[in-house]
Amino acid sequence: MGSRATNASGILRELILISRRGVADARTAAVSLSLTDQSILGYIVDHPGARSVDIATAFRLNRSTVSRQLANLVRLGVVRERAVEASGRGRPLELTDAGWAAYHEALGILRSVVDHRLGDWTDAEVARFAHDLRRFNTHEEEGTNP
Amino acid sequence: MGSRATNASGILRELILISRRGVADARTAAVSLSLTDQSILGYIVDHPGARSVDIATAFRLNRSTVSRQLANLVRLGVVRERAVEASGRGRPLELTDAGWAAYHEALGILRSVVDHRLGDWTDAEVARFAHDLRRFNTHEEEGTNP
DNA sequence: GCGTAGCGTTGCACTATACAACAGGAGGTG
DNA sequence: CACCTCCTGTTGTATAGTGCAACGCTACGC
Missing domain, CATH: 1.20.5 (Single alpha-helices involved in coiled-coils or other helix-helix interfaces)
Structure with missing residues (x-):
């Protein structure tokens, strides 16, 4: 090579x-959710109680962009602010039940595309590829643990 | 795992x-070129004489989108239509000298990002990762050989 | 208690994109 | 050869996503 x-x-x-x-x-x-929306939902799933600014820094977006996206997601009823928890700065976010459903639905559709591409790969090859991708992405992550 | x-x-x-x-x-x-522009230039580099519609199908974009992007690139002086070749449908495209310069400049900058991420990988690991990515992308490409 | 800084929102602008309608020309058919 | 069809590209209109700048609110530290 x-x-x-x-x-x-x-x-x-x-x-x-x-x-x-x-x-x-x-x-x-x-899919009902755009890739942008899906990535935001995924972040909240992976980081329970994440705030708007956390999402912005993780994806290197402007705060205003995330603010608007979140406003839309709240309007769609898939994301809400955590009611109980009013301690500290910012407003922790969480998925609604409809949010979980939409998340899993979109994930399933996108998963099927990936699965199809991986059709003739062995389990070991898939595991290795997943590991390599993760290694590539997590190289030198400071605090922005995605 | x-x-x-x-x-x-x-x-x-x-x-x-x-x-x-x-x-x-x-x-x-x-970088002077957006990622969109860079991907179009890359396609023309990899497929000499490609036409607008070829780019559209390769990236699953609408013809109108590519038309506008190309009009911008021509206006910037990095892409032009092949003068001599008027045979067949469509209009084959090519990079100008300025286009090659911009392409290599942008490629270098993006390459440095990738190189940094691969900093502690061995040559063999890099080769394997490149191979896996290529395999993932080329799975069941019909005529849309990118 | 008060000031500062962090966090979210809103106004404005711009890029990338899709869809639909249109224009022009290449290629086939009679 | 003439005509018709389909391929290719362009333009009008609309929408999503994004950035920058300015603003407002509130938690935190003193």
Whole structure:
């Protein structure tokens, strides 16, 4: 195979392709939530009680952007502010029951796309790929544990 | 390690994260070309003489979207229609000298991000990751060979 | 108790995108 | 050759997502 430089370029190329085609696929899929919304819900699921500003820093977005997205999600009834917990700064968020349903529905659809792509992979290869991706993403994460 | 289902979910999760953070990083980077523009230039580089509609199908975009993006790139002087070749349908595209320069500049910047993330990987691990990504992307490509 | 800083919101602007309608030309059919 | 059809690209209109800047509120520290 090629040199390390060639491989690194190939990795960049494939990642760009994944990103560009992935968002297009997700856009045309019959999902009620956009990929943007889904990523926000996923963050709240992975980080219970997360606040708006946490989401903004995790995805490198402006606070105003997240504020608007969250306002929309609240309007859709999938996200709400935690009622009881009024301690500290900001407003911890959580999913409503409808939010969990929408999250799992969208996850299932996107999962089926990934599963199809992984059709002829062995379990070991899938595990290795998942590990590599995670390693790639978590390289030098300071506090922004996604 | 987890089950195959767990790993597949993890892969989806990491890919979403790559996409969401990647575009944000590219947006804030001091690059003259957006990630959208860069992906179009990359396609033309990989497929000499590609036409607008080829780009649209490769990235699952509407023809109108690509038309507008290309009009902008032509206005910026990085892409032009092939002068000599008027055979067949559509209008084959190519990069100008300025286009090549911009392409390599942007590629270098994005490459440095990827290289940094791969800092502590061995050459073999990088090669394996590149291979896995390529395999994941090229699964069941019909004619849309990107 | 008061000031500062963190957090969320809103106004304005811009890019990327889709859909629909249209225009022009290449290729096939008679 | 003439015509018709379909491919390709363009333009009008609408929408989502995003950034920057300015503002308002409230928790925290002194």
